[in-house]
Amino acid sequence: MKETIDLNTKNMKKSLLRMALGLLLLAGINTSVSAAINDDEEETLDVGLYLFHFNRDKTALELWFCNRTQAEMTLPDKVYYDAPSKKASLTPFGSAKAYNVEKLDDRTFWGDPNIVSITLPASYRLVGSIVFKNCPNLKTFVAKGKGVIFGDNLFVGCKALENVTMDASQIGPHIFNGCERLVNPHITGTLDYIPDAAFHGCGVRNLDFLPQSVNKIWAGAFTESKLEGDLVIPNRINLMLNGAFSLTKIRSVRLPEGLKELCSSMFGGCGSLTKVTLPEGLRSIGSTAFSATALKNINLPNSVKELSVGAFYNCFNFDSIHLSNQLTRLEMNTFYNTALKHIYLPASINQIDRRCFDRCKQLTDIYCFSTIPPTADDQSFYDYDKPTVHVPAGTLAKYKSAPAWKKFRKFKEMPVGAGIGEARQATLNAYRTGDAVHVTGVANGCRVQVYTLGGQLVGETIAHASEATLQGIGTWPVIVKAGKLTQKLE
Numbered sequence: 001m002k003e004t005i006d007l008n009t010k011n012m013k014k015s016l017l018r019m020a021l022g023l024l025l026l027a028g029i030n031t032s033v034s035a036a037i038n039d040d041e042e043e044t045l046d047v048g049l050y051l052f053h054f055n056r057d058k059t060a061l062e063l064w065f066c067n068r069t070q071a072e073m074t075l076p077d078k079v080y081y082d083a084p085s086k087k088a089s090l091t092p093f094g095s096a097k098a099y100n101v102e103k104l105d106d107r108t109f110w111g112d113p114n115i116v117s118i119t120l121p122a123s124y125r126l127v128g129s130i131v132f133k134n135c136p137n138l139k140t141f142v143a144k145g146k147g148v149i150f151g152d153n154l155f156v157g158c159k160a161l162e163n164v165t166m167d168a169s170q171i172g173p174h175i176f177n178g179c180e181r182l183v184n185p186h187i188t189g190t191l192d193y194i195p196d197a198a199f200h201g202c203g204v205r206n207l208d209f210l211p212q213s214v215n216k217i218w219a220g221a222f223t224e225s226k227l228e229g230d231l232v233i234p235n236r237i238n239l240m241l242n243g244a245f246s247l248t249k250i251r252s253v254r255l256p257e258g259l260k261e262l263c264s265s266m267f268g269g270c271g272s273l274t275k276v277t278l279p280e281g282l283r284s285i286g287s288t289a290f291s292a293t294a295l296k297n298i299n300l301p302n303s304v305k306e307l308s309v310g311a312f313y314n315c316f317n318f319d320s321i322h323l324s325n326q327l328t329r330l331e332m333n334t335f336y337n338t339a340l341k342h343i344y345l346p347a348s349i350n351q352i353d354r355r356c357f358d359r360c361k362q363l364t365d366i367y368c369f370s371t372i373p374p375t376a377d378d379q380s381f382y383d384y385d386k387p388t389v390h391v392p393a394g395t396l397a398k399y400k401s402a403p404a405w406k407k408f409r410k411f412k413e414m415p416v417g418a419g420i421g422e423a424r425q426a427t428l429n430a431y432r433t434g435d436a437v438h439v440t441g442v443a444n445g446c447r448v449q450v451y452t453l454g455g456q457l458v459g460e461t462i463a464h465a466s467e468a469t470l471q472g473i474g475t476w477p478v479i480v481k482a483g484k485l486t487q488k489l490e
Contacts, residue, residue, distance in 0.1 A: 047089060050066055051064045061079055073117070078090070078101065080099075105128050108131050123145065139160050149169055150166065151172045152174055164187070169190050174200065176200075184208075185209055191211050192214060197220045205229070214234075217241065232254045233255055234256065235256045238260075252274065261282075262284065264289060268288045270294075271292065273290070281301070283305050284308070291311070293315055295317065296317050300327075307324075309334065312336075318335070321335075321340070329350070333355050336360075343365075343366050345369060352374050360381070385410075435474060442483065448482045
């Protein structure tokens with residue numbers, strides 16, 4: 001509470017000082033060398049165009065206010081002050097002591113239409129919040145100090161900002177929000193995270209500008225930015241929070257190898273996104289993580305244990321997925337309004353929530369590998385007439401009598417081997433390298449699947465340019481199936 005009162009008092013005094021200074025200027029009074037106000041704890045200096053304030057220890061100064069701005073400005077780094085005479089100047093005089101200017105205070109240049117370029121000398125260690133908010137013509141910002149702390153909302157709405165040079169130890173939330181012309185900021189320093197909405201609506205096209213020290217990206221950091229093309233997120237990034245890259249124009253993304261959690265709405269609304277490479281070891285995919293994207297297919301690593309609500313909601317082109325064999329539940333709206341034609345449910349799935357496959361109008365085949373029908377809701381599926389439910393041999397009666405499943409009209413028992421027939425050598429050209437399966441000489445668009453000998457699907461993809469590769473196959477031997485051809489790989 002005391003801190004809040006102190007802050008309010010400070011802001012009130014600051015406003016009164018600004019008002020008094022304005023009145024002096026209107027009266028034509030020269031305030032170039034004077035001391036303004038003293039009290040028990042504070043001392044404010046009015047020096048030329050600037051209003052300064054001592055820090056608590058009275059060892060350095062904060063720049064509070066500028067009376068008159070110009071297009072190009074380099075802010076003062078020192079003020080010379082003689083306490084006995086209460087005189088201050090930007091140039092040395094008499095026995096005056098030099099004080100460094102270390103802080104640019106909150107709101108100092110907020111909305112100023114005159115500034116085009118501004119430079120902060122190396123003495124500045126802290127730049128407050130909202131300092132340049134809505135400065136319509138600010139084009140260039142240079143901070144010469146090392147390890148500077150920059151406050152929140154610093155350049156919000158600076159639509160003309162193009163050139164930024166800074167060495168930072170910390171930047172605040174929303175710092176470049178709306179800076180649509182800022183394509184390639186020069187940021188160095190020891191940043192370890194990019195804060196909330198830092199580059200929301202910003203002009204950056206890729207992540208090349210991030211300092212090597214950055215390992216975390218907070219919520220909405222790049223939402224609605226100009227990120228585009230193929231996005232490679234550095235492997236040093238170990239945490240990304242909700243919606244970090246949502247509503248961007250990226251076409252593909254490769255996620256960091258050590259990432260364990262893909263948070264909610266991470267790529268939601270990325271309407272150009274067609275390809276995602278997920279790392280082995282990923283454990284969870286958050287709600288609406290890929291909703292409303294242009295994804296056609298995806299392979300979930302077998303490390304994934306959680307696939308949250310609406311993960312692929314409204315992915316209109318989405319027609320193929322390899323589900324992890326560690327998933328136990330498919331949550332509400334996970335595949336709502338997708339183009340899935342075939343879905344292969346691993347034996348681990350024991351629950352399918354309401355509307356999981358709602359509006360999947362192209363679904364023709366559901367392959368269930370569990371001998372116990374998964375718990376399902378009457379609205380888990382959209383159409384109960386067209387799809388054929390394929391079930392393990394000997395389980396047909398169980399599925400036909402199970403809640404929700406009994407609504408389906410068409411069932412088919414899969415023979416031993418989960419419906420892929422006896423493993424046989426054929427003309428299929430399949431081979432193994434490490435944990436990868438490679439298939440060549442198949443038709444473009446051919447569905448390639450990899451099963452365990454027990455019939456569990458462990459990989460699925462679509463052949464392109466007569467080839468297909470499935471990474472991360474963690475169990476051997478396997479059966480590779482492409483069209484009507486199968487081959488066993490040891």
